[in-house]
Amino acid sequence: MKFVRLGLALVLAATVAACQKGESSVDAKRLEAAAGNAEWLSYGKDYNEQRFSPLDKVNTGNVGELGLAWFAEFDTDRGQEATPLLVDGVLYTTTAWSKVFAFDAKTGKQLWKYDPGVQGSKGFDACCDVVNRGAAIWKGRVYVGTLDGRLVALDAKTGKPVWSVQTTDTSKPYTITGAPRVVKDKVLIGNGGGEYGVRGYITAYDAATGKQVWRFYTVPNATGAPDGAASDKVMAGKVNATWSDGEWKKTGGGGTAWDSMAYDPKLDLVYFGIGNGNPWNHKLRSGGKGDNLFLSSILALKPDTGEYVWHYQTTPAESWDYTATQHIMLADLNIGGQQRQVLMQAPKNGFFYVIDRATGQLISAKNYTNITWASGVDMKTGRPIENPAARYQNAAVLQVPGPLGAHNWQPMAFNPKTGLVYIPTNVTPFAYTDDKSFGYKAGGWNVGVDFLTNALPTDAATMKAITAMVKGQLVAWDPVQQKAVWTVDHPYFWNAGVLSTAGGLVFQGAAHGEFAAYDAANGKRLWSYKTGNGIIAAPMSYELDGEQYVAVMVGVGGGGQISAPASMPTRPRLPGRLLVFKLGGKAQAPAFPEPAELPALDLTQISSTGDVKKGFAIFHNNCQVCHGPNASGAWLPDLKRSPMLMSADNWKGVLIDGTSASRGMASFARFLTPKDAEDVRAYVIDEAKKAQSGQATVAMPIG
Template identity: 50%
Template sequence: MKPLIAFVSFSLLSLAIQAQAATPANVDEARLRDADQQPQNWMAHGRTYDEQRFSPLTAISDKNVAGLGLAWTQKLDVDRGTEATPLVVDGVMYTTGAFSIVYAYDAATGKPLWKYDPKVAIQKLSQGCCDVVNRGVAVWKGKVYLGAFDGRLIALDAATGKEVWSVDTVLDPNKSYTITGAPRIVKGKVLIGNGGAEFGVRGYVTAYDADTGKQAWRFFTVPGDPALPPENEAMAKALKTWKGNGWVKWGGGGTVWDSMSYDPELDLLYVGTGNGSPWNYQFRSQGEGDNLYLSSIVALRPETGEYVWHFQVTPKDRWDFTATQQIILADIKIDGKPRKVLMQAPKNGFFYVIDRTNGAFISGNNFVQVNWASGLDPKTGRPLYTEQSDYSKAPKVIQPSFLGAHSWHPMSFNPQTGYVYIPAQDTLAELKAAKEPLFLPSKSVVNFGLDVPDLPEDPKVLGQIRSLWRGKLIAWDPVKQQAAWTHEYVESGNGGTLSTAGNLVFQGTSDGRVVAYAADSGKQLWEHRANSGVLGGPITYEVKGEQYVAFMAGWGGIMPLIAGPLTDKGKVQPESRVLVFKLGAKEQLPPPRQAPVLPPSTPPLTASADEIAQGRTLFNGMCGSCHGLNAISGGVIPDLRYLSEEKHKAFVGIVSGAFMNKGMPSFAGVLDMPQMTQIQQYIIKRNQDLRAANAAQ
């Protein structure tokens, strides 16, 4: 009877798998709980509920990874920041590009199956801090779920890409809310947060019914107007940690714009919250209080949104030290005893190990150089602030910078090596408090409560600063709280990581490569050209017994916008593609895009030195967040030093709104004619500087 029983069991399992595959994206909680039994799929953002980004697949290993070749590639519609983690379910890949466009491909061949464009208005481009990026979709019972940049949550039919339902997640249409993160789905509820803290919004995470789109609950991350009753006990508790009511004008911040994870056994949803709005603690909260729940990990009940516990990573945040980075769940031995932990490497530069049952601090240590804190209190995990942290009375150089020691780029955990693979970076920046709050009529202007710091224009001095901004891939031992190995990069802003049971770590780089390392030793084993910077987290999957590794290539995000002078993208231009590799494949990438060429001439420079200095201040304050400080673009938004004479003739009209249909915001009413002329003259001066530098080489 035993062979017969085994045959019947196998047959029933085969029928169940066939039934799942017959309905595209037929993913439910049972499949996600048992994701390790289906390693051929990548069914959720971090592959599993615990967001470890570890694959049990071994067909590609440290022994043969050198034989990886390009299996297929598909060009995306928009060459801007590409940050998605693709999903693969039963042989179909679902992924996204800039402007929240969704793509479905045959995962083995790259054949396009369908495309959905949510038609995000081009004017929305300037109403988000970090480009029109999207980090991917979620799938559930035959539907694909997208968080669009303009704040819509959209359900699509997984078979056709047709819209099933759409809801507006925006609390206040007069505020600049966005969505860049990937939704998560737990217990039939779609979970999504929003971005916009730099533009003055109040943070929250919302749950919607996956079938209908009806709102189930909403958890605010910071209190509302203190003149009104708090929404719940959690908000009443938070209100005690804020002073005055200044934050109400700017929303307070605390946006849940990226990370979430879920523990089915504890039935706890963990969300990471963002920075304060504005950054300047004096304006926001009169320089007092911890300001809950900014820069925190918050545990909630996924069915009701009920608050359970929190751990605040950076109390009194005034540096844009978000805690929206990946929250990885794992069971590891600490002091010889198994512990249920969550791990995070947030922007502030410290690696945290927290008891995920109750939020108790277990251990923490800095994984890069920091100067704003001397360490963490061993009992509470609170940072021990240094004098360098306070820029309220005098400018201070803060390390790491507001771009963080680790930004959104996903890290991964390999339970075989015990290491967490962090796409880290060394950065620093000067912060200087503004004398008074900034109020402007445009939703497209950020408000930090700071004076924008200047970077030197001298190429040699700038090169010295750039040399201090370096990327790292760190294999971090969370038990010993120290690096096991480190790989250095010339540039910061490198992509997310994937670890596998084949003793491999995969990562894309900002200088246009995809690379594989030995997970245990860090030895580089493979490299391939990507044509563009690679930011998102790679995945691996299997179709008909053959293993593939996929990357989303496409330079963009915050680094090439505001930090253009600190990136060197003259040779690596934005080019957004899906890149999929397998052993023995021999497809070829086309040549990369060419860098821009200086126009033959520009209008004459007529401004005085003082007027040029004023133009620089205006440019860095109004234009630098997109076109790069000091008019040096990182390659995504046009570098204005390369403006043609024709565009210069139309300059005032463009700045006044003539190019709004191309994404250029209108500054009419914000800048007057003399100020626009000063900015234009500064751009002409920077063109001349570039010509002189090229001639000297």
């Protein structure tokens, strides 16, 4: 009887502990254990960011029975990039414009919603859409970075703000689109804005109070003075000497840490991916001299103090927007008969890196897709073996990959059972040309590359060859052997992040509006679901009451959709959705309503006093990054069908007076005169008339 009572007491104690678990108990211990359980507690599931679920109730044998369990539709119609979190039966996710939602993870009932109230005009500062990749949760609070540079702590049960801190200088074009991480009671966050002219940094805030604990700058202070920051010592001893005089002293230099992070609790090191330089063009940025640390680097810091430990630079003297902000993951691999603690990354430049995560030593590097800018990586120096023409100083060079990268922000996944990494890959050419008329524009794009080259008409044969190069792939990569095991081709290049599971599955969404499951061993497609809208976000999986669920955010957008619309499906903006699947799910999401296509404008009596040729140049140097080369974009407003085109006054009202600023179209009065605006109008009218007559100019896509 004594043993029976003891057993009952233990069961009761376990039950009470489970009831007391809740969001307030999400701490280091729980996050470290998350890799092996049914929860999804951080952006990449847990600290190692492998995006591998150990759940196997949905597997290669029964995935065909997967059906929709529930769905939610959002009030935002821009790109949806978040990975939801699952904590104790509650699903937390974010949407475009940095909004946060909480749902009952079994029924789909909305529990709360938080809108940070980001002003529409802030969309002007977002190079690649008004997106948000997700939240963090820690000890009863949900943390989100907002597009306008705030870090906000919310009560996990109610969604009510607990504290908010402005992490950026609001006079500069900083943004936050990445998901925070929490390490040792510190919320870690970076920022974006590298195209516009900012100086990158990483900041740690006290999770309880929002007080700044440390800050680490990723590029030097233009004045040469110390910042009173964690980075001061390494700047003076290692970094400053790698920069020379150039435009970076006006632009800030770039180096924003806008996405990837990972943490190793045993080594007590936190890893960050660092972005491109500003301007992109190394000749302009730093006089063509120096490696420009820590641009395009992986950086290891001590989380308590921000102290520098090591770095590895993937692209020294970066000149192509080849960021190293792409997904970082940690794993232990058997390499050459030795168990190694490694960090893996497939950044924009096209090489897959395996690095000793304790020391930063390069173990191996091979290109995971065809590239033209380099022939390999020198294993003695760790530096890429560049194609001399790639520096584009003497002539334009058509290069692969382009600024959108061979792999962008969309997360990859690692399956420890197969030993493979699954990479969402892009094949995108770009014509790099030195911008010989470069002049710094505060708050504008400052890349030092002549975008006009990517809008020039070309002959049909050349255009066909270039178009054939643009595609997307899902590549299963062996990180030990450094080779592809299988590849799935996609019809479009800008596809979704990846989830791998112990059920032998790889889940990925696609630009053309499909969510699919593949056999992790051979890439065979086993199941698919038509979503009606493109997908770019990575899926996640969780288990409740003995059932496994797979969830994915739906809503196309981001840099690929905006800057290369000619290479994407023609589709208007549609409301974002969260789709949640389970075996035997019977829910039905209604089809998206057929969009009412704007009729072609009657331009027979419309004329302009502007200069079409000048408007062509102004458009491609200022407008094409959002509206597509040759005004080909239709996802953001199709300018060729915009009623604003009909009136010079209305057109000026938008471009110069800012009448549409609240909807994300800020005034260009800082950069353009009213005469410039009318020149652009004349050019767009010309393109619209060509489109109506079927004689639109063919243009090379950006990225």
